[in-house]
Amino acid sequence: MKMNALFQCSALAVSLALLGGCSQKDEAPAAAAPAAAPEVKVVKLGFAAPLTGPQAHYGKEMQNGVILAIEEANAGQPQIGGQPVRFELVSEDDQADPKQGTAVAQKLVDAKIVGMLGHFNSGTSIPASRIYAEAGIPEIAMATSPAYTGNGYKTTFRAMTNDVQQGSVMGRFAVETLKAHRIAIIDDRTAYGQGLADEFEKSAKAAGADIVKREFTSDKGTDFMAILTSIKSAKPDVVFFGGADAQAGPMARQIKQLGIKAALMGGEMIKSPNFLSLAGTAADGTIASLAGLPLAQMPGGKDYETKYKARFNEDVQIYSPYAYDATMVLIAAMKAAGSSEPAKYLPALAKTQMAGVTSGTIGYDEKGDLKDGAITVYKVEGGEWKVLEASSK
Incomplete structure (x- = not known):
């Protein structure tokens, strides 16, 4: 009986030792899980122009320039202040009508855009500029009327030379x-x-x-x-x-x-x-x-023409290169400021000095008019x- 009991105790001790060894092995630190990729922030850019009616061809070509720029920017996996971002376009049809223009402007502000590309017509750009200015949202418009930048808003910038x-x-x-x-x-x-x-x-x-x-x-x-x-x-x-x-x-x-x-x-x-x-x-x-150089004489005209034709299967007409440059300028200002918050990147936008498709140096004066231009x-x-x-x- 004593030997049997001793055997049982020895067996139990061995079992416990083995269990203890397994327990120690199971409790070894696990390999660290890979860090989660940073969340991609959506940065909304607004656009407005006539997309229906007799002036729709102007607006659609302008919109194409913006789309091309945003697609190129997103393809480069952009970051702003170390945060991965994706630019998203929010487009509205202002029908080349001043009343519709202001309604569209408020709609875009309510949609939380952080930058505005457009409007196309001076008649829509001028009244809409007040709405963007009150919201503190920078706007680069195709408007050529002197009155567009004549109101003194710090948020208004011009894509082309004025009238x-x-x-x-x-x-x-x-x-x-x-x-x-x-x-x-x-x-x-x-x-x-x-x-x-x-x-x-x-x-x-x-x-x-x-x-x-x-x-x-x-x-x-x-x-x-x-x-x-x-x-x-x-x-x-x-x-x-x-x-x-x-x-x-x-x-x-x-x-x-x-x-x-x-x-x-x-x-x-x-x-x-x-x-x-x-x-x-x-x-x-x-x-x-x-209000600009012929496409063939633009610094980046030849390359732009090739890209545009490949993307949209149509020829460049008038406005899309300027819309493309305006979009790239807006994005560059955000990157330079390390922020997509309008108040933070607006000073960088005002100090813009960069090469574009349409000009060797794109920059603005104190009103927001282009410093260098051609007719x-x-x-x-x-x-x-x-x-x-x-x-x-």
């Missing part, structure tokens, strides 16, 4: 190059059209021209026969139109129908493939300015826009 320069160049060109001394002017009563026409008139008068007629229409009009009949009697050398291609196309046709010999002139909104389509053979001889003058010859001259500030 003061463009109107001045065209006024001098009409008098000094075209030798026009009798000039008629029509505008569409939008902030853009009227503002450009006003600057053209100042410059033409200063160069020695007589303004023999000043008429106006609307940005919805297509029948200009009464206006043009009145202008015909004044025998102008040039008819300058401040407005969009949807009106300029029919206007060019009606000028020819009435036998008016004057050349039609306008700003960048008529320098489009759409104008050529609407005007047909009556487009030949039309002269237009563009190119084009003429329709054989149904195509051809460069006549390019000038810089």
Whole structure:
């Protein structure tokens, strides 16, 4: 009995020792789990332009430039202040209407955007800029009216040169190059059209021209026969139109129908493939300015043209390179400041000095206007826009 008990005790001791050994092995520290990847922060950028209606082609091309820039930025796995981020575009259709523009602006602010790309038209950009300014959200608009940055908001910046320069160049060109001394002017009563026409008139008068007629229409009009009949009697050398291609196309046709010999002139909104389509053979001889260099002369124009065509399967028209640059500038300011909070990156945006597609150096003055810009003058010859001259500030 004693031996059996002793055997049982020994067996129990061995079992306990073995169990103890297993327990010690099980309690060894486990390998540390890999650290979780940092959460990607969504950074919302707003966009607004006419995406429906007769000016939709402007807005959609502008939007394409923004999309291309955001896709490129996201492909690079961007970080802001060490935090991985993904840029997200929130787009709205302002229909080129000032009332809709302000409604859209408030909607975008409520959606918690931290930066604004747009609006396109001066007429929508000017009233909307107050809403972004009150929310402290930086805005880079395509607007060319001097009034856009004239309100003194620290949040407003411009993607293209303004109408003061463009109107001045065209006024001098009409008098000094075209030798026009009798000039008629029509505008569409939008902030853009009227503002450009006003600057053209100042410059033409200063160069020695007589303004023999000043008429106006609307940005919805297509029948200009009464206006043009009145202008015909004044025998102008040039008819300058401040407005969009949807009106300029029919206007060019009606000028020819009435036998008016004057050349039609306008700003960048008529320098489009759409104008050529609407005007047909009556487009030949039309002269237009563009607030920037020809695509082929832009520092990054060739590469941009290739990327744009590959992404959207269409040609660059007018505005997308400027929208692309505006987007990249906004993103660069956030990275430089290490923050996507508007109040923190706004000072970095104001101090921007960077190379872009459209310019070797993009930078802003105290108003938010571009420091360096160019104006190119084009003429329709054989149904195509051809460069006549390019000038810089």
